[in-house]
Each structure stands twice: as C-alpha cells, then as structure tokens.
Amino acid sequence: MVLNFAHRGSLTEAPENTVAAMKKAIAHGAQGIELDVQLTKDDQLILIHDHHVRRFNKAVKGNVRDYTLAELKRIDIGSSFSEKFAHERLATLEEVLEIIPKEIQLNIEIKNAPIMYENIEVILLACLRHRERTENTIISSFDHQTLVQIQQEEPNIMIGLLLKQQIIKPWQYAQNSCLNVYSIHPDKIHVNQEFIIKCHEAGYKVFPYTVNDIATYEQLSSWGIDGVFSNNPAIFSDR
Ligand code: G3P
Ligand code: CA
Numbered sequence: 111m112v113l114n115f116a117h118r119g120s121l122t123e124a125p126e127n128t129v130a131a132m133k134k135a136i137a138h139g140a141q142g143i144e145l146d147v148q149l150t151k152d153d154q155l156i157l158i159h160d161h162h163v164r165r166f167n168k169a170v171k172g173n174v175r176d177y178t179l180a181e182l183k184r185i186d187i188g189s190s191f192s193e194k195f196a197h198e199r200l201a202t203l204e205e206v207l208e209i210i211p212k213e214i215q216l217n218i219e220i221k222n223a224p225i226m227y228e229n230i231e232v233i234l235l236a237c238l239r240h241r242e243r244t245e246n247t248i249i250s251s252f253d254h255q256t257l258v259q260i261q262q263e264e265p266n267i268m269i270g271l272l273l274k275q276q277i278i279k280p281w282q283y284a285q286n287s288c289l290n291v292y293s294i295h296p297d298k299i300h301v302n303q304e305f306i307i308k309c310h311e312a313g314y315k316v317f318p319y320t321v322n323d324i325a326t327y328e329q330l331s332s333w334g335i336d337g338v339f340s341n342n343p344a345i346f347s348d349r
Contacts (some may be wrong), residue, residue: 112327114346115142115217117320118159122342125166125191127157128173129201132210138344142215142337144319147203147234149227154179155203155237161225163200166190168326175225203234207241215246217270217295217317217339220260222253223302231259234265236270250295257289268292270317293317295335298326303333324349 120138127145135143146159156174163170166187174182175192177204188198203218210216220230238244249260250270257269271284272295284291294309298318309316315336321327322341327349330338340346 112331112335112346112349113142113215113317114140114343115144115215115317115337115339115342116140116145116343117142117144117339120342120344124151125195125198126186127159127201128195128198129205129209130195130198130323132201132206135162136210136214138268139347140214142217143210144217144219144339145203145206146219146221147230148221148225149230149233150177150179150182151175152178153229153233155230155233156182157201157203157206159221161221163187173225175227189257203237204241207237207243212243212246215248216243216311217248217250218253219270219272220249220253220256222251222256226253231256231263235260235264238264238267248292250293254287254289258287261289265290271314273297273300279308280305281308282313284309284314285312295319295339298330298338301330301333301335306333306335 116135118126118135123134124130129305135188145157147155150156161173167185182200188195248270250272250273252274267277269289269291270293271291293315295317298321301318317337319339321338
C-alpha cells in the first residue's frame with residue numbers, strides 16, 4: 111500500500127497549510143498529511159512554508175518571525191488563492207491538531223533554515239504531548255541537527271530524514287547519523303529502484319516529494335515506494 115500524504119494539506123484545493131486545506135484533505139480521505147511549522151515572534155507554532163507571508167499577501171513586509179501570532183492572525187492570506195477564502199488566516203499547530211484525526215499519519219516539517227528557531231524542538235514536542243499526538247507523527251526537516259534535538263527530547267518519535275540535494279548513498283548517511291530514522295524523504299527526481307531497495311534493506315521507508323502525476327506515481331509504486339507527498343492526493347485515491 112502506498113501512503114498518500116496531502117502536501118501542506120490539500121494545497122490545490124485551498125490555501126496551503128491552513129485549516130481549510132486540512133479539512134479538504136480529511137474530507138477526501140487522505141491517509142497522511144504533511145505540514146510546515148515555524149515560530150512567531152512570541153514563540154507560537156504557526157503553519158507556513160516560506161519564512162515570509164508575501165506569497166499570500168504582498169502588503170506584508172518582513173518575516174513571520176517579526177510578527178506576533180495576534181498580528182499574523184489579522185492578515186488575509188486566502189484572497190490571493192480565491193475570494194472564497196478571503197477570511198482564511200494562518201493556522202496554529204494547535205488549531206489543526208484539533209481537527210486532524212489521530213488515525214491520519216502526520217508529517218510535521220520543521221522549517222529551520224535559513225531562519226533558525228531557537229527552542230522550536232522543545233516547543234513543538236510540548237504541543238504534541240499536550241495534544242497526545244507524539245504517536246503516528248513523523249517529524250522531518252532539511253535541518254538534521256534539529257532532528258537530533260527532537261530525538262534527544264522524545265526518543266521514540268518517528269524521524270523523517272528530509273533530503274534536498276542528491277547525496278551519495280542516503281541509506282548509509284542515515285545509518286551513520288546518530289538518528290533513529292524511520293523514513294527517508296527525497297526529492298522524487300533522485301529516486302530509482304536501487305534507492306528504494308537499499309533503503310528498505312537498511313530498514314527505512316521511502317516517502318518522496320512531490321508527486322502530482324499518475325505516471326510518476328505508477329512508476330514509484332512499481333518500485334515499491336512506501337508513500338508520496340502530493341499536492342492533491344485525491345487523484346491517486348482509486349489506485
Ligand atoms: O516534506 C516534503 C516537502 O514538503 C519538502 O519540501 O519545500 O515543499 O516543504 P517543501
Ligand atoms: Ca514541507
């Protein structure tokens with residue numbers, strides 16, 4: 111079975127990483143949901159991919175980190191997607207954890223570069239414990255040092271090794287890291303059958319990003335992929 115993760119919620123159907131995007135993903139039966147977290151000026155966990163808000167609202171200057179949660183909550187981030195979402199606001203992690211059923215596998219990506227958030231690991235784990243969501247949740251990041259800190263704080267949590275570049279033998283890198291890696295998350299263009307076989311032999315699942323067409327999905331499936339991140343996982347739901 112290939113696990114279909116809705117990427118940033120279901121981002122083709124609603125503004126990414128919002129409550130609306132999560133609701134869309136849940137409504138069409140996503141088995142997994144991926145989302146990105148960062149910290150506001152007052153250290154609140156907020157869902158957003160970029161370090162700034164201007165892709166959603168050109169009037170907003172500076173970075174997410176420059177604003178408190180209350181200030182960010184006043185910004186319309188939905189109109190640029192569609193007038194239908196004019197009231198949509200950035201979501202806190204607490205808000206989405208409240209609506210995402212525990213059966214859905216979560217992948218929380220810590221966006222910790224180029225802006226680094228001191229203490230984000232402790233703040234994130236406190237939130238997950240509070241919501242009883244340390245199980246069935248993978249924590250991933252391109253910043254592998256942040257994953258080391260996550261593991262130190264919560265040794266049993268699932269760790270997803272997120273890869274940007276094509277590194278040599280990622281399965282060996284994972285084995286040589288001090289991380290207890292659950293899954294490797296490569297760019298789909300770096301994946302071939304050997305990649306998947308080697309990762310499986312080393313005991314890791316492989317979840318490539320971002321797979322949005324059926325031909326790529328079918329090829330990865332035939333190679334034994336474990337799951338994919340997709341901007342609209344509904345297109346694979348009958349496969
Ligand atoms: O976690 C997979 C994928 O989301 C990583 O890339 O840039 O979409 O966050 P990005
Ligand atoms: Ca992401």
